[in-house]
Amino acid sequence: MKDSLMALGMFLMGILVGVSGWLPVDALPADLTEWLLYALVVQIGVELGAGGNLRRIAGSFSLRTLVLPLATITGTLAFTAVAGMVLGGWSLADYMAVGSGMGYYSLSSVLIIDMKSDAMGVSTATQLGVLAVMVNIIREMTALVCGPWLARVFGRYAPTAAAGVTSMDVTLPMIVRSTGQEMFPIALMHGMVLEVSVPLLVTLFAGL
Template identity: 30%
Template sequence: MFSGLLIILVPLIVGYLIPLRHKAALTLINQLLSWIVYVILFFMGISLAFLDNLASNLLAIFHYSAVSITIILLCNAAALLWLERAMPWRHQHRQEKLPSRVAMALESLKLCGVVVAGFVVGLSGLGFLQHATEASEYTLIFLLFLIGIQLRNNGMTLRQIVLNRRGMIIAVVVALSSLAGGVINAFVLDLPLNTGLAMASGFGWYSLSGILLTESFGPVIGSAAFFNDLARELIAIMLIPGLVRRSRSTALGLCGATSMDFTLPVLQRTGGLDMVPAAIVHGFILSLLVPLLMAFFSA
């Protein structure tokens, strides 16, 4: 019962206990994380190809994903719009000209291409490919170990988190409204409550949520979580420039965990430099919650 929980928490905690001061080592870890994500998503694609009743399972993946992202984002938007009305975010920033949002979206879609490539390879039916699930599990343990090191050594102190009240509040609102959406998803999609909550706990960190839930609930739920969280990032990229003028809290909150990395440049250029500290704190808190909440709901 607790094997999935241990797979997630043990390497994460061990990694978090390791302090690193060498910038070169941290840079190498960041590069390794990027490469390992591609490897595990490739394995996930292979696992999909070995599913029984393949056609119906693929339809289930896209059905779960479409319903899930719609409900979760509606819950997020409703809560964040209320927050903006109750606590307006004052600013005097004028938007800068943005790079092509299409180009940024295509960068994210590369990960989809890796899953599809693994799926195509898996369709060959070669015997040794049946061990893709076991290979992804061992790779996942190493990935979580590196993520633990990264979280410990990202330079974010408790004082910095506590002092940025706006980033903390938005992160809490996003987490609670996403989990509320997960409860609704469980009833709408006729899934166990813990599965719906686990799917809602990705907060846009698609490269981790898909991997963790594949290990815990199988490739159908894992793939649905992957596409669900990838869609959040793509939708956020498209909506940020328009939303930031009307509701800065909503523009930041819809980014989820990606506000501290991928969507940060868009937030900075559309919302100004005063939005950056809140975005980093918001993304850090949600990134920290993803593996913890998924471990809890997977157990």
């Protein structure tokens, strides 16, 4: 609990400092987050390698690891559909296209703007693309900040499912830290399957 609260506190403090303008935008190196992510990946990688469990971890790759990405896709689409019906404003297919991003904000927004521009005009399509960026950034941040809490309440697969595509890169260190090294191959496979499925799903729903 302490780790989750600390993570949330740090994230909110960062937003507050950024919005308030206490620190100039260029006070920190532009690629600081990238280098911190690399530093985190190196630490997690060395920990994994030095842990002596590599053979057991590699052995846990199986067809069963495909069940989790399928569950993530099904759960995300089902609940996004319900949210779309309640919220209104956009069509159900538009909401499904946005939700299908599964954390992959760059690709999903570009695909949505590209595919929707002819049907709804560039301006409206761009708004939907911006919504896709927002939704998928919030998903990634929620997975990063709430991962340890989700693992405790909903079990070891929950942080991976919440992370979506990012379970294979940005949120992978957090997943391994909060759920154990055994989740490493499952999170990796999960991210890879979703990375393939995102363009297919976004294209499918944006084309409806």
